Amino acid sequence: MIRVVLPPHLRNLARVTGEVEVEVQGKATQQSVLDALEARYPVLRGTIRDQTTQQRRALVRFFACEQDLSLDPPDIPLPDDVATGREPFLILGAMAGG
Amino acid sequence: MSGVRVLVGTHKGAFLMTSDAKRKQWDIKGPHFTGWEVYHVKGSPADPNRLYASQNTGWFGQVIQRSNDGGKTWQAMEKKFAYDGEPGNHKWYDGTSRPFEFKRIWHLEPSLTDPDTVYAGAEDAAFFRSTDGGESWHELPALRQHSTAPNWAPGAGGMCLHTIILDPKNEDRIFVAISAAGAFRSDDAGKSWRPINRGLRSEGIPDPNAEVGHCVHRIAMNPSRPNVLFMQKHWDVMRTDDAGDTWTEVSGNLPSDFGFPIDVHPHEPETIYVVPIKSDSEHIPPDGKLRVYRSRTGGNEWEALTNGLPQSNCYVNVLRDAMAVDSLDSPGIYFGTTGGQVYASADAGDSWNPIVRDLPAVLSVEVQTLA
Numbered sequence: 242m243i244r245v246v247l248p249p250h251l252r253n254l255a256r257v258t259g260e261v262e263v264e265v266q267g268k269a270t271q272q273s274v275l276d277a278l279e280a281r282y283p284v285l286r287g288t289i290r291d292q293t294t295q296q297r298r299a300l301v302r303f304f305a306c307e308q309d310l311s312l313d314p315p316d317i318p319l320p321d322d323v324a325t326g327r328e329p330f331l332i333l334g335a336m337a338g339g
Numbered sequence: 340m341s342g343v344r345v346l347v348g349t350h351k352g353a354f355l356m357t358s359d360a361k362r363k364q365w366d367i368k369g370p371h372f373t374g375w376e377v378y379h380v381k382g383s384p385a386d387p388n389r390l391y392a393s394q395n396t397g398w399f400g401q402v403i404q405r406s407n408d409g410g411k412t413w414q415a416m417e418k419k420f421a422y423d424g425e426p427g428n429h430k431w432y433d434g435t436s437r438p439f440e441f442k443r444i445w446h447l448e449p450s451l452t453d454p455d456t457v458y459a460g461a462e463d464a465a466f467f468r469s470t471d472g473g474e475s476w477h478e479l480p481a482l483r484q485h486s487t488a489p490n491w492a493p494g495a496g497g498m499c500l501h502t503i504i505l506d507p508k509n510e511d512r513i514f515v516a517i518s519a520a521g522a523f524r525s526d527d528a529g530k531s532w533r534p535i536n537r538g539l540r541s542e543g544i545p546d547p548n549a550e551v552g553h554c555v556h557r558i559a560m561n562p563s564r565p566n567v568l569f570m571q572k573h574w575d576v577m578r579t580d581d582a583g584d585t586w587t588e589v590s591g592n593l594p595s596d597f598g599f600p601i602d603v604h605p606h607e608p609e610t611i612y613v614v615p616i617k618s619d620s621e622h623i624p625p626d627g628k629l630r631v632y633r634s635r636t637g638g639n640e641w642e643a644l645t646n647g648l649p650q651s652n653c654y655v656n657v658l659r660d661a662m663a664v665d666s667l668d669s670p671g672i673y674f675g676t677t678g679g680q681v682y683a684s685a686d687a688g689d690s691w692n693p694i695v696r697d698l699p700a701v702l703s704v705e706v707q708t709l710a
Contacts, residue, residue: 288399334398
């Protein structure tokens, strides 16, 4: 089970509180986690990555295990601690005011 | 008992305000979609309980929300807005070409007859339609593919399609306006479009009388006379009596003919309302006085409406989609400001009272007249 922390805007949109958990078939990668997340919460489609290109939206960042994974290829394995549920996969809006 | 529901979009969410026909006591609900910009909320004329809202952030993109119960509950709908075919290019501020790129929905216009059909105006300028209550969206691409589109350029707020008017007497006729391309009309339900900008004059473009390139801020119609339109342009208040074929200036004695919103009295089609703003570089009311101006003569002769509005030290703006009129016998006029005030007049503008003073910056105001 992968633990995912959503930013507040998306928690509101998905009507969830706290962390969410998703089941991934095969290797845990950014792509497989986001596929599973969007399958469970279809309302999130298009908010984290473009629906056509599947590219991460420019102001969305991915962190885990104190690392910035935003620029990693979407199909490489996530850290073992994320894959095993010891650490969450963090989805954030890039820090800004307003 | 009749009443009204005012639908307010702000920089940080949406608010719904209801009152009986007296429009003195208000019940305010919100914020909905807290933290998101809500560019527009509008109800279906065919089913007042059907509402649509455009919700957006630069971080997480576009969401369309739908309510089937007058705003008590909301459902997020499909959010994929894809241009039909090759996006093509438009002009950037510096005159270079760049591709059309979807950014947000500025305006939602529900069908006059079908609650499940709704039109949407996008930035970068494009015209979308849903026929399933917002569950899917398809571009009607003829507008973006118009031969003049490569020469369209953005206004300061972006290249937005911000005005959609459906002709109540001719279901094939649609008017739209784009900043800063101008006004367009379709006579075949969006299959083809023609620019309707003859008579507009804009000093800020190379050819002041060009076919396109005018920064139209807003167009308004009284449904009883769909061939008569009123326009607040970047500078100049204009009118047409022939569905946009020709325009004439009716700014008359306004203290400034720059502004954003314009609207028409529901029962007196020659009575119109604007909010003059000092200039395009300052975007503040003249002399720090917030004044709505009313013309009862279809333009040219204007009177200031000030009773209940701040007449000193007021420096808010009123954006293009932030004025609305209800259709009660004594009509209500409503507008919202960038300072977060929403003002209402229950006597056609003679006097004003704030419904609320401290919202986030108001982006849009609509009103439903409820039976």
